[in-house]
Amino acid sequence: MGSNITKEQINTTMALALMKHLYNQGKISEKVYKKILSQYEKKGLAESKISC
16 A cells, blocks of 8 residues: 555545535535546545445
8 A cells, every 4th residue: 555645636535525425415416416526536536446
């Protein structure tokens, strides 16, 4: 686990978490959420295909 985490990855991950929270509350539409996710998902820290 010797990967370097950049400030941009941290910020993107936090922003994606906020977008998910807003989507779950119904404050943004599914279309908007999926568009944001498709654009920025690969720039964050989480792997999209891995589930715990």
